[in-house]
Structure formats: structure tokens, C-alpha cells
Amino acid sequence: MTSATVPTVLVLPGEGIGPEVVGAARQVLEHVLDRAGLDATLREHTVGLPAYERTGQWLPDPVRDDIDQVAQSPRGAVLFGASADEPIGELRSRYDLFANLRPARPLRALREISPLRPERLDGVDLLLVRELVSDVYYGRRRTGVDAGQRWAGQEMYYREDEIRRIVRCALRHAETRRGRLTLVHKANAIPDVFGLWLDVLAEEAPAHPHVEVQDMYADTMAMQMVLRPADFDVVVTSNLLGDVLSEITGAVCGSLGLLPSATLSPTGFALYEPVGGTAPDIAGTGRANPLGTIGSVELMLRHTFDAPRWADCLARAVERAVESWRTPDIAGPGKPPCTTDEMATAVREAFDAVVAEEETQR
Template sequence: MKIAVLPGDGIGPEIVAEAVKVLQRLEADQAAGLRFELEFADVGGTAYTNHGHPLPEATLALAKQADAVLFGAVGDPRFDALERHLRPEQAILGLRKNLGLFANLRPAILYGELAAASSLKPEVVAGLDILIVRELTGDIYFGQPRGRRPSPDGAFAGAPEAFDTMRYSRPEIERIAHVAFQAARTRKAAGHAGKVTSVDKANVLETFQFWKDVVIEVHAQYPDIALEHMYVDNAAMQLVKAPKKFDVIVTGNMFGDILSDEAAMLTGSIGMLPSASLDANGKGLYEPSHGSAPDIGGKGVANPLATILSAAMMLRYSLRQPEAAARIEQAVQAVLRQGLRTADIAEPGAQTVGTATMGDAVVAALG
């Protein structure tokens, strides 16, 4: 199983290193029969520094050849002055586009051991287990035209306005709706509600009235799954008021970006949230939901659990190794049960451990 490993910027190399240790521990267990070919490449600001572009051709070629991509994080304020197409963040957008990654799955699960770390009262959030399905290739992030209208003297620095276009096509909405309904069906078999909440802004935006109409059409193929519609502002409110009322949330690129980060804080820390970005055949890119956190990069204090759990998702969705995925998830829960905490999930006054110690603990818990 060939895995492209793209650590990236900031804390990316540190957290990816811990996920790699976990994969290597699984590989060392001969009874599991797992063999990984890990190939590393630069991406983001690191790639710009070393190669002059955030997504070098060699990195993109590796990602295309691999069975899955394990990604760290990109971004650093040092590169903010670059032209937009050269900034580190363009690497992840380029990978999504070139690999056809249209479905972003972000589970938000509150482990019982972290109930006190959530920003909500335990009675509101205890037992939380929801899935956010975010469309990745359309919406305002990719809509054309976009740009700035120059000032009369032709300068963009003093431009009087800027514009981005929100756009969705029918096939884009149909395929993400199918992903959401199929996920809800799988979750229903495991005891969940079997409900999809489609989040839009159909009362204001024509794009999302279209979204709503198409989702309703697709829903006709899933009579066993309940469908409700919710405006994005209400969804943001309900996520902190009554988050357990949700099962699967499906929404567009921008709304999904925002709501999934909000949901992260329900779990105690965004450092606990893994994610999968999948193409039509199940090949995917796996990354923690958080950013590169350059302010703590190199300090050895970042939480690696979201990246380790992303590796578990990689085993489940792209590499078709559900038993190995479950072993990692159980090991993470065991470590939390032991009381180990990085700073982001620690209760006030609790003793904390660093990135490598947390990763070593997960490796040990694998047995």
C-alpha cells in the first residue's frame, strides 16, 4: 500500500511523524499482514522555499500515484506577501482539484474521557457522535469570475471592490448528496438516527435554493433516511445549543469549512478532529482538521491525535483495512483513559505531555 506522506508546515512534520510511528507499529505486527510503502515529499511553504511552488510537480505526481495521501498542514504568515497562487494554502486546494477530491468527511466525536474539555456542559454534549460531509470542489472557493476591479490608475492596491462568484453544478450537488445519504445509511446500521441535515441559505442565495432542490431529488432514492433542511445561521446556533440532534450534516464548501471548525470545539479541541477527502473511487487525502499553528511549530507540544485518527480513517476508507483502523481508534481511547493529555485538551492544573510522548503512548497501546 503506497502512501504519499506530505508533512507540510508548522506543526505538520511533528504530528505526521507520530502518525507514521503508529503505521510502522502496525506494520511490525506480522500477524496483521500490513505492508506500507511511505514516500515523503514537500508541500506548502516548505515546498515554496525548496522548490519555488507550494505544490511542485513531483509532489502532485506522487500524490496521484499513491493509494492514499497522509497530509499534515500548510500555512505560515511569512508567505502572506506572496501572490495568492504561490501561498502555502494553495497546495491543499490544488491537491483537491487535481485528485478529484470532492467529499470531505469530518467526524465530530466526543470521547467520554474528554467531556470536561468541551466548551459545552457535559450534559449537553456527552455522547456526541456526528458526521459533517462538506463538498470540496465547488462554491465560492472555486467560482469564476473572481478578482479585484482596479482603481482608475490601474492599481489593484487601491481597488474600489473585489468579487468572488458562488457556483454549483447539478452533478456536484448530486454526488455529495449521495455520499451523505449513504453515510447516514451506514451509520443507521450501527445504531445512529439515519438522518441527514442539509445546511443551506436558500432564503437568500439562488445557489442554495438550487442546492436544496437537488438534494430533495436525490433523497427520493433513500426513503429509509430522514432529511431535514436548515439555514446555516440556525445550524451554527443548534450546534452549540443541541448538537446531539444532528446525525449527518451535508453542506457546501464554505459553510462546511466554518461549521466543521465549530463542531471541533464541541469535542474538546480541534486537535482531536480527523478528516478524509475522497474521490469517486474512495481514494483519499487524510489530514487533521486543524491548521499548521506556526506559533507552536517545533516546540513539541502539538496534539497528534487528530493526525493519528486521520491515519485510521485512511486505513478504513482508502486502504480497506477496517480492523487496523479500529485498533488505532481503540488505542487512542485507551491513552485518553489513562489520563494522558496534551495542553489543548488538559483540564486546568492537569499534567500535560508533549507530541512525541502522546504518539509513543498510542504506539504502546497498540500492543
């Protein structure tokens, strides 16, 4: 790998449990890179509340400048922890991080912590593709008073090109997976916005003849993700609905702390972060689950490092580690909980064992 193509990863721990889970995931990333012989440049910056308290900026100017430079390369990436407020919204909009990929694949050893019956987890391997830089979150806001009553509004807005690129992204992923795509919408209640989504999907689907396409109302989808989650492959939806549905996938898997995500820009620059939040009630206690962030490292190995072999080894290492080691949120009855750092150590040791077994079989 030449110096021009060596990935640069900016580590932004954030606040709450962010520094703990990112610290654990960084240890795993560095261990994998060392074992795989992969080069990378890692730089860490303070953002979020700790940065604001020190500088008055959620994303200090020097940090923004560094991200600006790294974002110009498809080999650039951010490993983000958590923030209760900014800078995550600014990062998404400034760098056009529009395609949020949230895989949900229950771990075999953790089937008992899911609220679903074990047989409903058989074959669950779902990828939620969420549009991330438009919709009501970025819509025009208005407030006022009418006849003595306060009112507020926020606009749900989508341009055709914003929909088209996320639909194309979802179709490409469905083509490389099991060939099924579900568009989730509320065209019955919001016909103009979601009618445009349906129109764009109808226009783009013929370019992917091997992908079976369906659409489903969001309320129906919420129920079906609980009743028959294994029936779904790639699910594409809007920013707001994707936010809601990703919480359901967390319940299916047993904990939000297990879920990773990757968010891609049109240039290939990507941000990787766990789906869970800052969890201030357990910050600094060593109880935070780092597996969502470690899973985000797995996605980084796939998308930024183009190293699927090592990503697969890390995925198997996590499966093996949780057979014996579990943080409190996934411990379950009869399983003594471990700390955040102990979980990361267990994953590193399991990774070495997986790689050794693979090399023996070659």
C-alpha cells in the same frame, strides 16, 4: 493482499506543526500495520513552504508525478500535515478530492475540556460531509473601482452534478449510520444556489427510504450544534458553510487538534489530514496535538485499507491513551501536559493493550 492491491501512502508533512504531527501519526500507522500484518508502501515528500524555498514550487514536479501515479489506484492515499497556503488547494482540485468527511465524536475522558455542559455531549457522534472543490473558494474573482471606491467580488457557483455526487455520498453514509441526514444551506438569502441543493436532495432522497432527511438554515444550525449536538447524525453542506461548521465541531469536542478528516475522490483515491492548521507559534516546541492526524490514520484504515477492525482498535486506543496523556491544548487543570511524541507513544502502547484484550476474549 496482492502487489496490485497493496495500498501506497504518500506522506506529505507540509510546514508549521505538520512535520511533528505527521511524524507522530506515521509512527502509529506503521505500528498498526505491523501488528495487523497489513502491507503498504510509504513514501515521504517535501511540499509547501519548505519545498517552495528549495525549488520555487509548492508542489514540486517529481512529487506531482508520484501523486499522479498513486491517484490512479483506489488503494492510493496521501497523509497530509499542514500548509498555510498551497499545495492543498491544488491537491484538492487536481485530484477531484470532492468529498470531505469530518467526524466529530467527543472523547469520554476529555468531556471537561469542552465548553458545553457534559450532559450535552452524551451521544454526540456527528459526521460533517463537506463539498470541497467548488463554491466561492473556486469562483470567479473580480475587482474594480466605482465612483472612487474600490470593490471586490467572488462568485458562489455550483453545478448540479457537483451537488448530486456529494448528496449521494452523504445519503450513503447516513444509511450506514443512524439514518438521519441534515442539509445545511442559506436558500433564504442565496435562493438560486441553495435552491438547487434542495432540489437535488429531493430527487435523491427517495433512493434511500430509510434515511430521515431534513434541511436547516446555516445560522440556525450553528446554534443547534451547540444546544443539541447529539441530535445530528450526518450533516451535508457546501464548501464555505462546511468550513465554518467544522470549527464549531472542534469547539464541541474541545480542541481543533482532535479532529481528523478524510477527503475522497470519485476513484477512491483519498487524502487524510487533521482539521487544524500550521500553528506556527508552537511549531518545533513539541506541544502540537497529533490526535487529529492519528484520527486521520484511523479513517485511512477504514477507507483505504478496508480494515475496520484495526480502525476500531485504534479508536479505542486513543480513548484509553487520553485518560493519562494529554498535550497542552487538552491537558486541563491538574493534568501535566505531555509532548507530541509522548502522546504518540501512549497511543501505540494503548493499541497493543486493546489488541491483547481483544485476542484474549476470542
